[in-house]
Amino acid sequence: MLGPRVWSSVRQGLSRGLSRSVGGRAPGEGRKVDIAGIYPPLSTPFTATSEVDYGKLEENLQKLGAFPFKGAVGGICALANVLGAQVCQLERLCLTGQWEDAQKLQLRLIEPNTAVTRRFGIPGLKKAMDWLGYYGGPCRAPLQDLSPEEEEELRLDFTNNGWL
Structure with missing residues (x-):
């Protein structure tokens, strides 16, 4: 600050x-x-x-x-840990003026991004990293791993958008 x-x-x-x-x-x-x-x-x-x-x-x-449309307010930094290629593709689409494709991709990234930043935070990000072949590892105290119910909700956020 x-x-x-x-x-x-x-x-x-x-x-x-x-x-x-x-x-x-x-x-x-x-x-x-x-x-x-x-x-x-x-x-x-x-x-x-x-x-x-x-x-x-x-x-x-x-x-x-x-930017020709509202809503582009920054990076999807946490999500880049698990969907880095897709986040880079979003940038390429924007830089080349392919706005419709960029918007479609951005809309597919919103739900998983919200899951690993707002809803489930670091535990959710670590779990998604594990699923996608990266090492997320266990959470350090005081954070707790996701409950089975939370894990299923997170899985749906990625599955509904075609990432798992």
Whole structure:
């Protein structure tokens, strides 16, 4: 979590960075990135000297602003531990403008992603890793392994979407 002083400098830098032109145009030409009221889950890029890299941050925000449909708010990081190829395929589809295929794939990834992040957390992620040929292993205390009922619910989340 960013402290008040750090957040203040980030906010000022964002204001400076986003007031610049987009796409190499001169100031005042072309469209500008409007992030008013939007707080996307982006990681903050830093330079080698530990300063916020506002140019890279602006570039990331421009990419986010280019998505033609609502709902693309970030990565599916936990799910990449078990369905890494599919998560990479989703990125490729987006980068090549294959939006319908990307949306279909994203919709298939939502339920398993929710299962391993919100519903069952780390125990669910570890179990899914075991099923898909990776080593998830036992949970460390204080976490508990999934109950048989929870395991069956998790299995359905992956099976219903064609991953198991």
